[in-house]
Amino acid sequence: MWKRRSVLASGAALSIGTGLASVGAGAAEADVDDLPDPDLDPNPDLDEDWASYRGDAGHARFIEDGYEFDGESLEAAWTVDHDGSVAVADDTVYTTTADGVVALDAADGTRLWENADVDAGDPAVAGEMVYLNGGDIVALDREDGSVRWESDLDPGERTSSHTVAYDGVFVVVDGILYALEADDGSVRWQKDTAVVESSDGDEQESEFTPGTAAMNGVVYAETQDGVLAFDPATGETIWQTSHWTGGDAIYATETAVLAELPGEELPFYDAQTGSGLGLVGPYSIGTLGNESVLSAHDYGYDSTSIHGDEYDWELDVTYTYGQAVISGETVYVYFEVDGHNYGDRDYDQKLVALDKRDGREKWTLSKDDAPVGHIRAISGETIYVDHDGELVALREETDTDDQPDESGENDDTDGGNDEGDGSDEQDGSDDEGGSDEGDEQQDGEDDSDAGEDDSDDEDECPCPDDDPAADDGKSVDDGDSGNGTAGDGDAGNETDAGNETDAGNNSDADNVPGFTAGGGLLGGALGLEWLRRKAGVDESTSVNEPSE
Numbered sequence: 001m002w003k004r005r006s007v008l009a010s011g012a013a014l015s016i017g018t019g020l021a022s023v024g025a026g027a028a029e030a031d032v033d034d035l036p037d038p039d040l041d042p043n044p045d046l047d048e049d050w051a052s053y054r055g056d057a058g059h060a061r062f063i064e065d066g067y068e069f070d071g072e073s074l075e076a077a078w079t080v081d082h083d084g085s086v087a088v089a090d091d092t093v094y095t096t097t098a099d100g101v102v103a104l105d106a107a108d109g110t111r112l113w114e115n116a117d118v119d120a121g122d123p124a125v126a127g128e129m130v131y132l133n134g135g136d137i138v139a140l141d142r143e144d145g146s147v148r149w150e151s152d153l154d155p156g157e158r159t160s161s162h163t164v165a166y167d168g169v170f171v172v173v174d175g176i177l178y179a180l181e182a183d184d185g186s187v188r189w190q191k192d193t194a195v196v197e198s199s200d201g202d203e204q205e206s207e208f209t210p211g212t213a214a215m216n217g218v219v220y221a222e223t224q225d226g227v228l229a230f231d232p233a234t235g236e237t238i239w240q241t242s243h244w245t246g247g248d249a250i251y252a253t254e255t256a257v258l259a260e261l262p263g264e265e266l267p268f269y270d271a272q273t274g275s276g277l278g279l280v281g282p283y284s285i286g287t288l289g290n291e292s293v294l295s296a297h298d299y300g301y302d303s304t305s306i307h308g309d310e311y312d313w314e315l316d317v318t319y320t321y322g323q324a325v326i327s328g329e330t331v332y333v334y335f336e337v338d339g340h341n342y343g344d345r346d347y348d349q350k351l352v353a354l355d356k357r358d359g360r361e362k363w364t365l366s367k368d369d370a371p372v373g374h375i376r377a378i379s380g381e382t383i384y385v386d387h388d389g390e391l392v393a394l395r396e397e398t399d400t401d402d403q404p405d406e407s408g409e410n411d412d413t414d415g416g417n418d419e420g421d422g423s424d425e426q427d428g429s430d431d432e433g434g435s436d437e438g439d440e441q442q443d444g445e446d447d448s449d450a451g452e453d454d455s456d457d458e459d460e461c462p463c464p465d466d467d468p469a470a471d472d473g474k475s476v477d478d479g480d481s482g483n484g485t486a487g488d489g490d491a492g493n494e495t496d497a498g499n500e501t502d503a504g505n506n507s508d509a510d511n512v513p514g515f516t517a518g519g520g521l522l523g524g525a526l527g528l529e530w531l532r533r534k535a536g537v538d539e540s541t542s543v544n545e546p547s548e
Contacts, residue, residue, distance in 0.1 A: 066327025
């Protein structure tokens with residue numbers, strides 16, 4: 001069990017020494033020794049980049065020490081049909097298809113198991129289980145996909161995106177914040193409403209809005225009247241802010257908490273004290289690092305420093321939205337313009353790598369040249385993207401054992417050419433009948449990605465008054481969600497069941513490591529087979545991003 005630090009909150013108001021007076025102007029005072037602690041890992045037994053939809057329990061799409069990719073050598077290792085957000089742990093990829101929940105071998109995309117009896121999405125891994133949400137929270141066994149437990153919250157509508165941390169599952173259902181025990185789904189504690197005290201002493205009581213996050217030894221949630229941090233073991237309030245939010249998602253790192261507020265500027269707070277730090281634009285949000293917040297508006301794509309101005313920069317683009325991942329020193333984002341773009345269109349249907357300090361372009365990879373799309377996950381040396389309804393694992397090309405030696409002879413011990421001599425061919429363990437469309441949700445993503453994804457569909461972005469489509473809005477889906485949370489695109493609450501294991505034989509026939517027959521693309525995304533198929537594919541795609 002997680003050993004928590006005892007944290008007590010007082011009712012006195014905390015004056016704000018930093019940030020805007022209108023942001024965080026009601027944070028409850030707490031003893032400095034008992035404030036949230038960044039050393040308290042939400043899931044200390046997990047050493048993974050993306051164990052939950054949208055990354056980790058903070059759902060911030062942030063990997064502090066992530067791998068630095070070389071875009072010129074990225075190619076498709078494998079591909080499968082999918083329509084939801086993604087989690088990766090212990091060399092296994094968890095996602096959803098039109099049929100249900102699936103677990104895939106991260107090396108080659110082989111299906112390890114499926115469960116088609118559960119309608120749920122937004123996978124989050126912890127311990128021996130993977131947790132998903134839909135109507136209720138469901139926990140599946142990571143070994144075979146069987147149901148270990150299902151909650152009995154009897155929601156009137158779909159639940160919000162959930163958070164697995166501190167041996168619990170935290171979720172908002174019908175305006176009530178629940179803390180469930182991770183081992184059996186029993187209710188640890190619940191908050192029917194929250195009372196937020198403003199700076200002038202007025203108290204406002206309101207229900208919780210969708211979305212939770214965990215980091216720094218606490219659980220973060222929000223109401224229309226403010227953001228709150230809770231002790232995950234007892235439900236005690238650690239701090240609170242007094243600021244109208246009314247959003248549908250919340251994101252956290254070690255340094256900051258970002259509250260989603262559709263259609264308005266978004267406040268972000270100090271993760272330890274609740275003090276207001278600033279405001280950012282509202283579109284395509286949900287990417288938050290320890291040093292900066294990424295956001296977009298109608299005429300630019302921005303990075304805002306959390307402290308100081310070292311990470312402040314802006315790209316001069318118009319109506320170009322994409323939900324990013326901050327990994328290591330780089331921002332990775334798939335840009336896709338909508339139908340009402342004006343001005344420069346530097347990045348349209350391109351996977352772009354930017355320096356997180358100054359926005360300088362490191363490399364770009366176009367959809368015309370490779371199967372790229374909105375990012376569903378980054379784990380280790382793999383970028384998982386949604387390419388026209390298929391989950392594609394992009395990796396840097398590696399040398400094979402089939403290269404001729406200096407004498408021009410093949411290195412194989414049998415001296416023969418590998419092409420065509422592989423007898424083992426996989427049986428199409430891919431997701432049969434998988435949908436090409438990600439679940440749409442409000443989550444500011446995903447999700448898949450208001451996407452992940454997260455479903456995680458993205459929040460709606462109204463166009464300017466002079467835009468003929470001003471009322472059409474725009475959504476970007478990162479495939480991360482689909483549980484009624486706005487804008488994170490992470491979702492796809494479908495499951496894949498059957499608990500079958502598609503053994504399949506490993507294939508050497510094409511000399512393409514990791515190719516999964518029936519999955520769509522050959523292991524080399526830039527190979528002739530992919531180009532042949534690409535010629536017949538309609539390049540136009542709708543942007544349904546957050547939502548991992």
